[in-house]
Amino acid sequence: MTDIVFPPFKVQLDPNVRHERLVADAERHGLLDVAYRTLDTPVGSLLLAATGRGLVKVAFDRQDHDAVLAELAAAISPRILRAPSRLDEVTRQLDEYFTGGRRDFDVPLDFRLARGFRLSVLEHLAEIAYGHTESYAQVATAAGSPKAVRAVGTACAHNPLPVVVPCHRVVRSDGSYGQYAGGEEAKRTLLTMEAA
Template sequence: MTDIFASFPVEYELNPHRLHERLTAAAEREGLLDVAYRTLDSPVGPLLLAATERGLVKVAFDRQDHDAVLAALAEAISPRILRAPARLETVTRQLDEYFTAGRQTFDVPLDFRLARGFRLSVLEHLPEIGYGHTESYSQVAAAAGSPKAVRAVGTACALNPLPVVVPCHRVVRSDGSYGQYAGGEEAKRVLLTLEAA
């Protein structure tokens, strides 16, 4: 393995931003960057976005404690995590378009390694719920192949590693009330109101 620090001129010591960019590029080039992350300001608060080489692996709300989320990713995937916004440019642009009502679906690679089994079946169904529409937990359970697994759908939505992009906010109680949401009830209301406009 090459020494990624060897080729940095002294000028980078005086410009931490340029040094970080260069280190990030070198880590990516050398295959040392397993999880790239950045934060994004949004109408539902700061979002943490994280991606592996396979695709977007995590979206987290501020209330989920971004430091704790990064620590969990280090344990579940790899400790080689670095703030590297370039890997997340496409999803950042698409989220900006979504929040300004210019986009209704996302077209980015997704890494579902943090979900398995029935939870994964639920997550794979969620993008089929159209923009501006909702489904009840029981409808999602039936669509995911287990009509009686209503509570398991609730758990799958609560543990969705990719909220907003994989739209668990579109799943509501049978009486139309919001139910629980990782970003909080206000965040769910903001997203559903945005889509209803």
């Protein structure tokens, strides 16, 4: 805490209060371009980031949250602050999802970090129903490029919104998991939870 002396009084300002004031001032003056928070989940700590348009990034702890924030600063704006309240609704829905009370998400999404074919893949992923999977080949066909199986894998690997945009529901043709940004154990946890 910082001590400020106002004779004859000594006042201590709590760092959390100062941060809340900073966030409120930034919001009021339109200076908060990206708000973020972290959320503890059964698949580890998730970094959640949102712009004024909607949720823009979900990142697993193994992706290095500090590095992700630096990437967001370069790609979107350096005006980033920890501002959990902007992410209250997505946090509530993720909590419901992880406790079995929600099967899909209803929050605004900002897809500015995906373009072209990758965006087509992400748009299709939301159509894969809870408890179901599709192969990379099936997703390639649904996204309009049946031969682009590897590109689907790349799109899933670079999905800026894992869990919410369910790339974990894409598996290899033989049923094996394949790669996942959160790691194989996280993918197994999500698919097992959805299968229950």
